[in-house]
Amino acid sequence: MAATQQLAASGRNKDIDRQIEQRKSRGAFALFLFSMAVPFFVIINVRYLMVYNYVPSSLDQVTGGIETGLMVIGALAAFGAARAARRLNVGGYRTNSAVSLVAGLVATIMMLYEMWFHPMNSMSHFGETFLVSIGLAIVINLAALLTLLAGRMRIRANGITHETLTGFESPAWFWVFATVGWIALYIELYFL
Amino acid sequence: MRNLAADALPVRRKRPLPPIIRGLLWGTIAFLLVNVLVSYILDPAYGTPFITQPSVVFAWLAGTAGWLLGIGAWENVVLPAFGVHVPVRQSRGWRQYFEYNTNHKVIGVQYLVASTGGFFIAGLAAMLMRLELMSHNLWLFPHPDQYLTTVGIHGTIMMFSVGTVALVGGLGNYLVPMMIGSNHSAFPRMSALSVWLVPLGILTVAFSPLLGTWTTGWRGYEPLAMNDNNGILFYYLGVFALTLSSLLVSLNLASTVLFKRTQGLTWNRLPMFCWGILTVSLLNIIWLPEIELTFVMALLDRVVPLPFFTAVGSPMTYLELFWLFGHPEVYIVVVPALALWMEMMPVLARKPLFAREWGIIGLIFIMMLSGFVWAHHMFTNMRYSEMLPFSFFTEMISIPTGFAYMVVLGTLWRSRFKLTVPSLFLLMSMFNFLIGGITGVFNADPVIDLQLHDTFFVVGHFHFTIIGGMVFTWLAAMYYWLPKFSGRTYNPKMGVLGAIWVFIGFDGAFSLMFLAGMQGMNRWVPVYPSYLQGINLVISIFAFILGLGFLFNLVHIVWAMRSGPKAEENPWQSKTLEWRTSSPPAPESFAAAPVVTGSFYDYDDDLPPDPSEPVPGGVHA
Numbered sequence: 156m157a158a159t160q161q162l163a164a165s166g167r168n169k170d171i172d173r174q175i176e177q178r179k180s181r182g183a184f185a186l187f188l189f190s191m192a193v194p195f196f197v198i199i200n201v202r203y204l205m206v207y208n209y210v211p212s213s214l215d216q217v218t219g220g221i222e223t224g225l226m227v228i229g230a231l232a233a234f235g236a237a238r239a240a241r242r243l244n245v246g247g248y249r250t251n252s253a254v255s256l257v258a259g260l261v262a263t264i265m266m267l268y269e270m271w272f273h274p275m276n277s278m279s280h281f282g283e284t285f286l287v288s289i290g291l292a293i294v295i296n297l298a299a300l301l302t303l304l305a306g307r308m309r310i311r312a313n314g315i316t317h318e319t320l321t322g323f324e325s326p327a328w329f330w331v332f333a334t335v336g337w338i339a340l341y342i343e344l345y346f347l
Numbered sequence: 348m349r350n351l352a353a354d355a356l357p358v359r360r361k362r363p364l365p366p367i368i369r370g371l372l373w374g375t376i377a378f379l380l381v382n383v384l385v386s387y388i389l390d391p392a393y394g395t396p397f398i399t400q401p402s403v404v405f406a407w408l409a410g411t412a413g414w415l416l417g418i419g420a421w422e423n424v425v426l427p428a429f430g431v432h433v434p435v436r437q438s439r440g441w442r443q444y445f446e447y448n449t450n451h452k453v454i455g456v457q458y459l460v461a462s463t464g465g466f467f468i469a470g471l472a473a474m475l476m477r478l479e480l481m482s483h484n485l486w487l488f489p490h491p492d493q494y495l496t497t498v499g500i501h502g503t504i505m506m507f508s509v510g511t512v513a514l515v516g517g518l519g520n521y522l523v524p525m526m527i528g529s530n531h532s533a534f535p536r537m538s539a540l541s542v543w544l545v546p547l548g549i550l551t552v553a554f555s556p557l558l559g560t561w562t563t564g565w566r567g568y569e570p571l572a573m574n575d576n577n578g579i580l581f582y583y584l585g586v587f588a589l590t591l592s593s594l595l596v597s598l599n600l601a602s603t604v605l606f607k608r609t610q611g612l613t614w615n616r617l618p619m620f621c622w623g624i625l626t627v628s629l630l631n632i633i634w635l636p637e638i639e640l641t642f643v644m645a646l647l648d649r650v651v652p653l654p655f656f657t658a659v660g661s662p663m664t665y666l667e668l669f670w671l672f673g674h675p676e677v678y679i680v681v682v683p684a685l686a687l688w689m690e691m692m693p694v695l696a697r698k699p700l701f702a703r704e705w706g707i708i709g710l711i712f713i714m715m716l717s718g719f720v721w722a723h724h725m726f727t728n729m730r731y732s733e734m735l736p737f738s739f740f741t742e743m744i745s746i747p748t749g750f751a752y753m754v755v756l757g758t759l760w761r762s763r764f765k766l767t768v769p770s771l772f773l774l775m776s777m778f779n780f781l782i783g784g785i786t787g788v789f790n791a792d793p794v795i796d797l798q799l800h801d802t803f804f805v806v807g808h809f810h811f812t813i814i815g816g817m818v819f820t821w822l823a824a825m826y827y828w829l830p831k832f833s834g835r836t837y838n839p840k841m842g843v844l845g846a847i848w849v850f851i852g853f854d855g856a857f858s859l860m861f862l863a864g865m866q867g868m869n870r871w872v873p874v875y876p877s878y879l880q881g882i883n884l885v886i887s888i889f890a891f892i893l894g895l896g897f898l899f900n901l902v903h904i905v906w907a908m909r910s911g912p913k914a915e916e917n918p919w920q921s922k923t924l925e926w927r928t929s930s931p932p933a934p935e936s937f938a939a940a941p942v943v944t945g946s947f948y949d950y951d952d953d954l955p956p957d958p959s960e961p962v963p964g965g966v967h968a
Binding site: 179180182183186187189190191193194197198201204205277278279280283286287290291302304305308309310311312313 | 427428429430431533534594598601602605606607632633634635636637639640641643644647651653654655659660661664668
């Protein structure tokens with residue numbers, strides 16, 4: 156009886172240790188996201204330095220809106236992927252991350268289109284801030300999509316355990332971060 | 348579920364190519380391929396010239412990827428990330444330092460060696476500058492741009508591969524995990540990869556003249572750089588690699604200190620060097636992404652081109668963005684040095700650390716205030732009313748800096764201080780940093796700064812701060828932890844000789860720069876009035892003495908590591924955790940996780956630390 160209690164206690168301790176380790180990993184990842192947020196702060200401030208609140212009439216808010224919608228759909232699926240990872244649900248993770256990947260890829264391609272066929276003069280104040288801002292979003296999106304794809308392939312090959320859980324959660328949260336960053340840029344570039 | 352791991356290749360007994368050779372090969376092939384692709388296929392001018400601005404930027408990015416993949420990222424990072432495991436045989440002995448390795452001590456040594464290499468490359472550039480300035484005429488360099496490019500290479504490599512890297516990437520990676528009782532850092536793969544960006548960044552900057560000269564110095568000023576040849580591209584790219592390396596290291600070390608501390612190692616007991624690394628890592632995490640984005644914008648300005656920092660855009664924005672990072676950068680360099688003073692002094696003085704809490708408060712307030720002072724670099728471009736707050740905060744930052752200084756002085760007061768080689772370097776560092784600090788107060792005053800701006804007075808000031816504060820402390824730390832690194836120790840007479848040698852060279856050269864500056868010697872000019880030739884000649888002679896002194900110390904340290912007398916396990920009787928490991932430490936530093944039961948800085952009792960006793964300041968495993 157005593158031995159069983161001891162075993163249960165040691166199992167509980169293991170659970171607690173595991174949760175602590177997971178929280179530490181999440182904390183470290185939050186530090187990484189904090190660092191990645193700095194370029195967004197900089198570019199938003201630089202834009203205000205250069206053009207204040209000028210928005211050219213030729214800018215297409217609808218295209219930006221569709222991109223934002225797709226990013227949000229991807230982010231909602233990424234929430235689902237993170238939740239599936241916490242439940243060690245391989246199928247759920249793969250399904251949700253597939254939705255994030257498809258929606259994110261389409262949104263990123265649309266951003267690339269917008270950057271390439273920009274409807275304003277790139278040599279103007281607004282034009283240059285627009286190009287660099289949307290370029291930043293594209294780079295972050297591509298990095299996030301690549302990590303999501305890697306996570307999806309890795310979970311298929313190796314499965315998921317409590318020890319590797321945060322390695323699958325992080326790409327999902329990175330996509331959510333990319334979405335939040337884009338929403339800030341979208342509101343600022345297209346409306347304010 | 349198909350198991351991709353089952354398809355993995357078997358372990359190779361022998362690698363077909365050493366990782367460095369493979370990295371160079373893959374990097375070169377990727378560089379050439381992408382350059383050809385861009386310049387021959389995508390460029391309407393079809394390969395004329397062979398290297399264009401866009402082609403070299405894309406080629407450099409591809410070359411960097413090839414270098415990192417070749418060095419070990421392919422089988423250690425990329426394939427595992429996609430679920431494919433390739434068992435890799437880890438080398439032992441000297442070979443482990445020339446490949447991807449996740450051991451934090453190996454990474455620390457790799458960073459130290461890369462940083463030392465950068466120090467001597469940049470030092471060579473400094474010697475060429477001083478050679479040129481021995482005469483008031485242009486005699487060594489055929490064109491002033493070549494002199495200015497040399498100045499830029501010197502400053503860039505010194506700041507971004509030595510000042511930012513040596514104490515954080517080098518000593519931080521080696522010591523911090525051991526100091527907090529951990530066998531690993533938080534993200535070992537991240538640092539294992541980031542270290543290889545340092546040699547790449549150094550060589551990119553060093554070879555920038557291949558693309559042409561650049562005249563901006565270490566600041567890469569736009570729109571000045573618009574007038575330059577294409578060498579400035581390699582400045583932006585090289586610095587991007589170096590700052591990315593420092594950013595990754597900082598993410599790793601901050602996470603390590605925050606989340607990997609052993610049981611009982613509370614914030615009140617955290618070693619001072621770990622506090623220093625945590626604060627400097629937070630500075631890096633905030634400011635390095637900022638400057639990286641700025642460099643990307645400057646690069647796009649040139650390559651696309653966009654008019655961000657031209658008259659169409661906002662010429663002053665680059666300066667603002669650069670110095671927003673540029674002044675915290677000074678504290679990124681100095682904060683770990685101040686922390687090392689507080690780390691070493693109680694051990695060397697055999698006295699508890701005086702007012703420890705104030706030392707920590709000092710480090711944290713330096714970190715916070717360093718973001719409020721950037722515009723003092725631009726007093727010449729500002730209205731008087733705008734100068735006041737920046738002048739005020741610049742004066743204010745001397746207060747938390749003074750906390751750190753007073754903590755060390757208080758520890759030294761009535762202590763049992765013994766003059767050894769590390770303690771001698773430590774005192775020299777404090778003396779020189781004090782001169783740098785006091786002259787900084789003058790520069791913070793707009794009335795004086797407007798007179799001294801861009802003169803050699805400023806050159807003297809920041810060299811006393813950076814070399815005096817950081818490089819002398821680096822040398823103190825190298826001699827102090829030499830037994831830990833190698834199990835051997837230095838020759839005391841040679842060590843004292845080395846310390847006095849660099850002190851004379853350094854103080855001779857840079858104290859005369861104050862005088863030269865006040866007499867009207869400008870920076871950024873290879874040709875100057877003939878009445879300043881005498882003082883420049885003497886400065887150059889002291890500079891050569893200093894350069895040889897650094898070389899002497901390097902040779903002595905390398906000799907001591909290989910052939911020096913055997914050292915005791917804990918020759919300083921220090922109580923911090925890294926000294927509870929064997930010297931040199933085993934790959935796994937601690938057989939069992941230690942438990943900390945008290946402060947590391949109680950040296951009143953003068954008892955040697957006993958690992959078996961959970962005494963205050965002790966640990967038990």
